[in-house]
Amino acid sequence: MRPREQELRGGLTVLQLDLDDVQVGQLLDYLDLIAKWTQVYNLTSVRDPAEMLTHHLLDSLAVIEPLRRHLAQAGLSQANLLDVGSGAGLPGVVIAICRPEIAVSCVDTVAKKAAFIKQAALSLKLPNLTGIHARVETLTQPFDVICSRAFASLHDFTQWSVSALAPGGAWLAMKGKHPANEITALPVSAEVFHVEQLQVPGLDADRCIVWMRPKNTG
Numbered sequence: 001m002r003p004r005e006q007e008l009r010g011g012l013t014v015l016q017l018d019l020d021d022v023q024v025g026q027l028l029d030y031l032d033l034i035a036k037w038t039q040v041y042n043l044t045s046v047r048d049p050a051e052m053l054t055h056h057l058l059d060s061l062a063v064i065e066p067l068r069r070h071l072a073q074a075g076l077s078q079a080n081l082l083d084v085g086s087g088a089g090l091p092g093v094v095i096a097i098c099r100p101e102i103a104v105s106c107v108d109t110v111a112k113k114a115a116f117i118k119q120a121a122l123s124l125k126l127p128n129l130t131g132i133h134a135r136v137e138t139l140t141q142p143f144d145v146i147c148s149r150a151f152a153s154l155h156d157f158t159q160w161s162v163s164a165l166a167p168g169g170a171w172l173a174m175k176g177k178h179p180a181n182e183i184t185a186l187p188v189s190a191e192v193f194h195v196e197q198l199q200v201p202g203l204d205a206d207r208c209i210v211w212m213r214p215k216n217t218g
């Protein structure tokens, strides 16, 4: 067993995620890659390997099943997903590893972070992963799902990325405690259609997904 493999496999069981050995290996390689790059570039403030596993990897893995359910309900067997302000690729790289049928683009304003995503796509052999160095406000390519984690208020997240949302698309915002104030502050052009509580294995903290879509104000 590789370091942290046992904890990772335990977390996958709790999350009821059935990944093959190649995908488990890619997740562990991804942790190693972050640790290596973080020695030179400040990709993430979390440096302790055990904390990396729970706070970053398992936290991101907790969205995989809700995302699968959403895409199934939307009747999408393939999809384009944009991860906004993805930093070291959380949750975008994790989604690309777990769901090869989803084309994942990770956008960040910081060049070294976009370069890291490109390197991760090569090193982890993920043809469905793309790194984009840009401000999200400049993107217009339509995405079926636009997600973010630790990025901005729901208001700014939806406003800044609305030009990149496909017709019928949805926003997936990963949040800690139920963000009642942020939901109240949403623009009239966006609405919440579901708030989903998440249980992250090994993490005793509030986590939820806020699902949103454009509101037909006509």
Ligand SMILES: C[S@@+](CC[C@H](N)C(=O)[O-])C[C@H]1O[C@@H](n2cnc3c(N)ncnc32)[C@H](O)[C@@H]1O
Binding pocket: 044, 084, 085, 086, 087, 088, 089, 090, 091, 107, 108, 109, 110, 113, 134, 135, 136, 137, 148, 149, 150, 151, 160
């Ligand atoms: C706190 S980090 C979160 C990184 C990652 N999602 C995570 O959960 O660890 C927020 C990221 O958003 C990026 N960012 C800020 N404004 C942005 C914008 N307008 N468009 C794209 N990325 C942006 C920053 O460079 C930073 O990497």
